[in-house]
Amino acid sequence: MIRPATLADLPALVALEQELFGDDAWNEALVRQEIEGPGRKFVVADDLSGYAVTMTAGDIVDLLRIGVRPSARRTGIASRLLEELLVDTESASRMLLEVSVSNAPALGFYVARQFSVIDVRPHYYRDGSEALVMCRWLPGAARAETATAHD
Template sequence: MSVRRAADSDVDQILALEEQGFEGRELWSRASWASELAADNRIVLVAEEAEEISGVITVQQVGGVAELNRIIVASAGRRTGLGKTLLAAGIVAAEEAEEMLLEVRHDNAPAMALYAAFGFEEIARRNNYYGNGVDAVVMRVELEDDDADD
């Protein structure tokens, strides 16, 4: 398994992952993913083995703040550590950021556990953000400054 920068040619496989990870109005379109890949301030990474993409992460970086926009792991790759690998790679790639933010459905226990394992803490809630009774939890982690000891 390797993690690499995503390319435009990966969009079809990314969209297949999108359909495994989200539904309805939460689905990102081909145009949304094309915009992620084209934006100067986005880091889009894919996990791949034998030319098959099994995970994707996209991080937006503006100044000292990185925001995790999306992380998706293929159904077959869940509970294998792939989410941890992608999140770790996304954090490393956001090397200029001092902190990372994200939002997650309050009822997505596996994702909440993953983020907590990386030190993310809840800083806010957006009530009913995903629909009736489904809140968004806003989480934050301070990122280590590798140059602090220099």
């Protein structure tokens, strides 16, 4: 089951963040900010084996994180987390994310879910690696185009 994150989840989320992202992990203050922040949607698997976070600004939903414990990968958790983040995005035209060019499993996951590469950010990560900026058009994009075409 996927549900909204709460402050009670904070210790487990900080530990999982550290396990998954090491030097690039969010600290406790940042995780708390993402749970409580305006425009944020932070969802977790009920057993806290995975989580995902978005921030919405205007017509853009920025996918900030999807993290799944290694022992729970390839079980559909990431897909269910993403599906939950796509609920109630009717006012948005697109979802954006950055992913390391060297993260082949994540790239495959996103491409299979209708994301495409639209830009490259050189030296984006702490280790100097590039990030690919990916975009998925959302249902709100069609309504925005239609409104503009008829104005």
